[in-house]
Amino acid sequence: xxxxxxxxxxxxxxxxxxxxxxxxxxxxxxxxxxxxxxxxxxxxxxxxxxxxxxxxxxxxxxxxxxxxxxxxxxxxxxxxxxxxxxxxxxxxxxxxxxxxxxxxxxxxxxxxxxxxxxxxxxxxxxxxxxxxxxxxxxxxxxxxxxxxxxxxxxxxxxxxxxxxxxxxxxxxxxxxxxxxxxxxxxxxxxxxxxxxxxxxxxxxxxxxxxxxxxxxxxxxxxxxxxxxxxxxxxxxxxxxxxxxxxxxxxxxxxxxxxxxxxxxxxxxxxxxxxxxxxxxxxxxxxxxxxxxxxxxxxxxxxxxxxxxxxxxxxxxxxxxxx
Numbered sequence: 499x500x501x502x503x504x505x506x507x508x509x510x511x512x513x514x515x516x517x518x519x520x521x522x523x524x525x526x527x528x529x530x531x532x533x534x535x536x537x538x539x540x541x542x543x544x545x546x547x548x549x550x551x552x553x554x555x556x557x558x559x560x561x562x563x564x565x566x567x568x569x570x571x572x573x574x575x576x577x578x579x580x581x582x583x584x585x586x587x588x589x590x591x592x593x594x595x596x597x598x599x600x601x602x603x604x605x606x607x608x609x610x611x612x613x614x615x616x617x618x619x620x621x622x623x624x625x626x627x628x629x630x631x632x633x634x635x636x637x638x639x640x641x642x643x644x645x646x647x648x649x650x651x652x653x654x655x656x657x658x659x660x661x662x663x664x665x666x667x668x669x670x671x672x673x674x675x676x677x678x679x680x681x682x683x684x685x686x687x688x689x690x691x692x693x694x695x696x697x698x699x700x701x702x703x704x705x706x707x708x709x710x711x712x713x714x715x716x717x718x719x720x721x722x723x724x725x726x727x728x729x730x731x732x733x734x735x736x737x738x739x740x741x742x743x744x745x746x747x748x749x750x751x752x753x754x755x756x757x758x759x760x761x762x763x764x765x766x767x768x769x770x771x772x773x774x775x776x777x778x779x780x781x782x783x784x785x786x787x788x789x790x791x792x793x794x795x796x797x798x799x800x801x802x803x804x805x806x807x808x809x810x811x812x813x814x815x816x817x818x819x820x
Contacts, residue, residue, distance in 0.1 A: 511539020652737030
């Protein structure tokens with residue numbers, strides 16, 4: 499018989515990590531299950547040096563710094579961590595059983611914090627793009643690109659933020675987007691326009707030029723025009739977003755809105771004892787930000803504790819309400 503935990507959190511990204519910490523403040527016995535080989539989710543693995551602007555009390559913080567701060571919170575509390583393990587099924591009852599790729603786990607309640615699911619970057623759809631070692635989809639060490647000529651593809655927050663991060667250290671930074679308008683935060687777009695980054699719109703990538711191992715130039719076609727553009731580069735960064743897979747989520751017995759779990763104001767799902775927070779959950783007016791998920795975590799934890807001890811309906815006494 500496996501040990502029964504009070505709260506098991508499915509997902510070890512920022513939202514799941516904060517939920518674990520807050521659950522310890524409620525004196526819950528906590529377990530985290532994550533399909534990745536390390537904690538931190540997308541901010542830690544895909545963009546550790548990308549600047550994040552929506553974390554309270556930090557005007558800016560990198561993905562790795564955010565992960566480090568969240569892990570520091572868990573250092574002095576006893577949390578069972580299960581990595582490289584994917585939840586495949588949920589069996590409900592008086593005790594919830596989570597079936598995974600490595601076994602089974604028993605828990606009184608579960609909080610799903612799996613973000614958008616398993617993720618991988620959307621590829622650059624140019625012939626032989628995967629052959630070139632300097633076509634990149636994430637940055638693990640910003641300084642290794644100092645003094646180089648860099649080209650960034652994309653028009654969202656990641657593309658704009660990377661361009662701004664590269665501009666002070668690179669020999670030259672260019673950003674190319676297929677539309678005239680960027681989808682990033684207005685603050686970031688304005689900073690981009692005021693920077694020394696070369697902006698090219700609207701262009702779509704057409705071909706890479708190189709020796710088969712390292713690319714040296716990229717060719718573009720201007721949208722609705724015969725005009726072309728060729729840019730040299732040392733490194734090419736592709737920021738077209740991510741493809742995600744929710745795995746067996748549709749088989750867990752939870753009500754879904756497309757691939758997202760429907761929750762109420764208590765972060766409750768359609769199954770008693772199971773809650774959802776962060777990008778994996780849906781309710782009317784939901785805003786997909788890390789800050790939103792961090793705020794949803796205490797709501798889920800407090801309601802999970804009340805589910806475990808319904809007669810007490812205890813509210814936390816360690817914080818101050820405003």
